[in-house]
Amino acid sequence: MRISFHGAAGGVTGSCHLVEANGQTILIDCGMFQGGGELPEDNSQAFGFDPYSVSFLLLTHAHLDHCGRIPLLVKRGFSGEIIATPATCDLTRLVLMDAARLNEEDARRRTRHGLRSEPLYDSMDALDAIDRFGRKAKYRIPIDLGHGIRATYFEAGHILGSASILLEIHEHGRRRRILFSGDIGPAVRPLLNEAAPPGDADVVVMETTYGDRDHRALGATLDEFYGAINAADERGGNVVIPTFALERAQELLFYLREGIEADRIRPSWQVFLDSPMAISATRIYRRHPDLLKPAIAEMLRSGDDPFRLPALHFTQDAADSAALNRIHSGAMLIAGSGMCTGGRVRHHLRHNLGQADGSVIFVGFAAEGTLARIILDGAKSVKLMGDEIPVRAQIHTINGFSAHAGQGDLLGWHARTGAPEITFLVHGEEPARQALAGALSGRIELPLMHQSFEI
Template identity: 40%
Template sequence: MKIRFLGAVRGVTGSSHLIQANDKKILLDCGMYQGKDEDLNYEEFEFNPSEIDYLLLSHSHIDHSGRIPLLVKKGFRGKIYCSKPAYDLCGIMLMDSAHIQESEAEWKNVKARRSGRALVEPMYTQEDAELSLKYFYPVLYDQIINIDENITVRFKDAGHILGSAITEVWINEEGTTTKLVYSGDLGMKDKALLRDPSIIESADYLIIESTYGNRLHENLETRTEGLVNIILDTVERGGSVIIPSFAVGRTQEIIYELNKFLECHADEKSNNRKKFMDIPVYIDSPLATKATEIFKQNANVFDDEARRCILEGDNPLEFENLHFTQSVEESKILNASKEPKIIISASGMCEAGRIKHHLKHHLWKKESSIVFVGYQAEGTLGRKLIDGEKYVKVLGEEIRVNAQIHNVQGFSGHADKNALLEWLRGFSDKPKKVFLVHGEAESKLSFAEEIEKTLKLSCIIPEYNKVYETKKQQVIKEIAVEEVEETRPRSIDVSQIEDLKKEIEKIKEIFEKTMANTKDYIEDDNLNAKKYKDISNNILALENEILNLSMASTK
């Protein structure tokens, strides 16, 4: 087995790792670079996309999924496995990303025409994004997937965002089975809406994130109270609260926590509750609005507390003074209005989207507050504001920062150092090597030292585009990239295509009948969990067979 690290190696964005075993090539994530590294998105892939057999996607965040349409545009025709909620979210996120690529290219071309420079093309279009979705194969958590005769995969809940997964991969080479585990992004325990990250008991090799490998999250118990206090203080002085938030995950978590605050004080004559109910809360992000609907549709993967709320008739993603905007006109009205308000808008790092317009209108106002609730990568506008810069450029205009800047700890979607170490302690069969990715250099170095000191595990901080090889679970060694580059012809017996098409139609008919017959059971709240999982697994397995046959007939 050979592992080649191609993204989230020098920082926290652009996640992508290439696994080569037997004659197959497997990509773990295909993320977009953000912040200081965003120019890397336009460089050629370090591999031939048409030679990738499988892509195993940990979750839908753009820094893990954002270059999938580009991969397909460049020739990928393999299979993309991920959880069902991750697939649902990619359906809106990749289309949104494509729209941003098209809009930015159009804006650059307006300037290019004026100056006589060459025009640019978007990285990919909405048509490319829509095409890429045809290669997705959604599966359930805990479902065993035999993607070929020598490779088995299972996704476990990572507790990071809806549909996020820890990826387990069993690879049989020369009669020896090696297990590789990829953590993806791990969430904190007791995170709103989501289950705790699954414990993995064994691995031969582990690739783990290290975003907060040298830091601890503070104020976990008081984070919502702290946020509410900032809101009330800001409104008291006549200002508005602007919260840059990731459209998927963080926005829904904040909605949930604010709803929980209202519920916890429902039976009290709470002055703070009354004040808060008088403040309009706007979710000003079409993507966040769509994502919230997908969250509601996938409530079966929520944690016990959230599902209990739903069964009791309380939707945890709704409350009385919460409003969702849609049009650009509605968004503009928010900034024209002088009434104190809360605006939650994407992007979370202030790099694109409507948040830039809200910052342009509020950063210079001393009565306003900008509240950050998530990680800000180096080079992003969000990071500059947290670092205390007094002048920033927003939409081409230099703005004086007079607003109060807050960084509320405890809402992070990533596990901190202690939570990562606790998760690592769950391995009863310890990995031989631990590869640290998805972290700044200082964080990875510090975390590697902590792991080796406290857990006695051997760590490697991989270098970009370096290949690490293991044979029969022996010691990892570095090898030259040239030694692993191969090309393999793809072929299929053309005479089988018509037979395959007929078989597909039969299977589709069976599948539709199965769905009709099991619908009442799936919707029955009293059906025990095991029966539900068995039925769902059978349906998904059948659906995957249909997709497998369809793909084979078109190659």
């Protein structure tokens, strides 16, 4: 029985882990590498294993860094079954079609500039991948994969439908329980239930995004968030919020609604959710009330929409998005991508970063090399769409909204997995992995790309 690591091993993105047992090859996630320029050379390189050999792909959740290379996997020969929760299936369809469109647009742009380029994958490849989705996983209900192997999904509390996955493998007269954390959500979330791992795992593969620190308390985070909005209001400027379309956008709408109801921000703010993906994802959230906290689910069932604001506008069309750049005051622009590596937020930053009366509020993780990290690290100007844009707007970073568990919650999650023989730490920058490794006991491994272990 072997496990090997083909992504998120020494970095935060590209999650992709392979288990070989009983003549079967099972892949956990197949994510895209993200960072400066989306790391195209990393995404197009060989996987480190033969896609033809993979029987099952078990998907923990729908974020691009966990599902984004699935169409490439299918394109290169994978013909097995993809298993995920129903909500993850819905969200992944959305994410992959959007990624294919962006790949196609990028290839056309490069071609116009005289650089012959083929997209990593296109819309037909994405549709082929979507066709590979088979059984739907329900939390805590085992799925038989045959050959003495079964998989059970457990709530991870990260985004809608996210899961930790337990593989139970009977091989040569012994049983091994291998638990993949996926991405773990913090204990306190407004919309989702807390992560609920099983106990008594023999091997744990665990994320470490914030393995070296804890997030601010929610109360202090909301104070800072509302304060940043009100400060921009007093200066008369706009607020730009780069955000991830899945979970973060929905949480922001919820917190804005709460802030308005509590008279902490004025209700007349014109709020534009300028992200077709986030708009569609919000509809998917409404479709799965059973996966939300009981109080939120009851709101939806009673017709009291937790995402509704007095002056909320859904901006679907590109022309409507471009028109927002003519608004110079009183607009809150929520747009992707969260790390500013692409999407409509780059246009809004181009028009608002140089305005001293406005604010840019970052509410999530920014990987090394991304535009978001460059701005957060104090750049005086940045290049956007060929222009050098000065950074004059007030820059805020509010980490307490993270959909990832901080160090304390990670340690608490690990403590609930029993006393594993081996813990593999993945999906984190090296300082975070090292810090969490130092806080855990037992055998700890920090795998590198394509490294393999006998388990």
